Amino acid sequence: MDKKILTVQDISCYGQCSITVALPILSALGHETIILPTSVLSTHTSGFKNFVVKDLTDQFDAILNHWKKEHITFDCLYTGYLGSENLVEYIKFIKDNFMNEGASIIIDPAMGDEGKLYPAFDLKYAKKMQELIPLSDIILPNVTEACFLSDTPYVEKYDEIYIKDLLVKLEAKGCKKIILTDVSFEENTTGVYSLIDGKYSYYKHQKIGNGIHGTGDVFSSTFVGVYLLKNDIHLAIKMAADFVYRCIVNTIDDKSHWYGVKFEKQIKHLLKGIEDESL
Numbered sequence: 257m258d259k260k261i262l263t264v265q266d267i268s269c270y271g272q273c274s275i276t277v278a279l280p281i282l283s284a285l286g287h288e289t290i291i292l293p294t295s296v297l298s299t300h301t302s303g304f305k306n307f308v309v310k311d312l313t314d315q316f317d318a319i320l321n322h323w324k325k326e327h328i329t330f331d332c333l334y335t336g337y338l339g340s341e342n343l344v345e346y347i348k349f350i351k352d353n354f355m356n357e358g359a360s361i362i363i364d365p366a367m368g369d370e371g372k373l374y375p376a377f378d379l380k381y382a383k384k385m386q387e388l389i390p391l392s393d394i395i396l397p398n399v400t401e402a403c404f405l406s407d408t409p410y411v412e413k414y415d416e417i418y419i420k421d422l423l424v425k426l427e428a429k430g431c432k433k434i435i436l437t438d439v440s441f442e443e444n445t446t447g448v449y450s451l452i453d454g455k456y457s458y459y460k461h462q463k464i465g466n467g468i469h470g471t472g473d474v475f476s477s478t479f480v481g482v483y484l485l486k487n488d489i490h491l492a493i494k495m496a497a498d499f500v501y502r503c504i505v506n507t508i509d510d511k512s513h514w515y516g517v518k519f520e521k522q523i524k525h526l527l528k529g530i531e532d533e534s535l
């Protein structure tokens with residue numbers, strides 16, 4: 257059966273993130289993708305000055321009421337950058353009212369990087385985001401987000417004990433599958449450190465550059481798409497990490513393209529990987 261994925265995140269008109277990344281990737285992987293846009297921004301908020309924002313949550317009650325009347329339901333709820341604290345209550349409501357039997361709740365708590373919250377957010381927002389942890393089947397933070405979600409001071413250089421401590425703290429807050437992205441213990445490698453139903457694992461690959469905006473969104477969307485297709489969490493981690501790496505390779509030399517990853521022409525390789533997996 258084809259899967260229906262509801263993704264709740266902003267529309268950044270320019271900047272290759274959030275919905276403009278999720279839709280093409282999830283669609284290419286064959287999923288019907290339904291969007292609930294939280295806000296519309298002229299650009300994303302990291303690096304552009306004077307961006308303009310319009311909150312769209314005043315439409316949510318009307319949209320959800322209509323969906324309810326139409327008996328519309330979903331196989332996966334995938335959330336990303338939300339933008340306002342009241343969204344957390346809506347996520348709870350959607351989980352309780354619109355999900356099919358066995359649906360997955362996958363949360364990317366997109367709110368910061370490199371030890372800092374994104375410009376639109378403060379500590380109150382980060383605290384509210386902690387309420388998403390027990391709602392989720394799978395959570396996909398980077399190290400910065402994991403720190404804000406677990407009230408842990410962020411450090412630039414860390415060891416495996418620090419990372420395992422982050423994972424255990426998030427598990428204690430009520431999520432059994434935690435996938436921590438961009439975990440790097442040495443200069444030339446990075447990877448995904450996960451705690452899944454009590455078992456740790458680390459998928460490591462080569463690191464290039466010092467991070468490009470939007471890689472988290474490309475990772476999460478690819479992860480969600482592959483996971484829903486193959487029902488194999490470790491395969492989804494590997495394919496998402498490899499795809500992000502490929503997209504960074506394709507972007508890194510283009511200095512004019514500092515605001516996002518050029519993922520579009522790489523999608524065919526992702527699909528080829530899925531095809532090879534199916535043989």
Ligand code: PXL
Pocket residue numbers: 266268273274297299300301302337366374469470472473
């Ligand atoms: O990629 C995360 C993201 C999504 N949406 C908006 C953002 C950011 C990161 O800065 O500003 C609006």
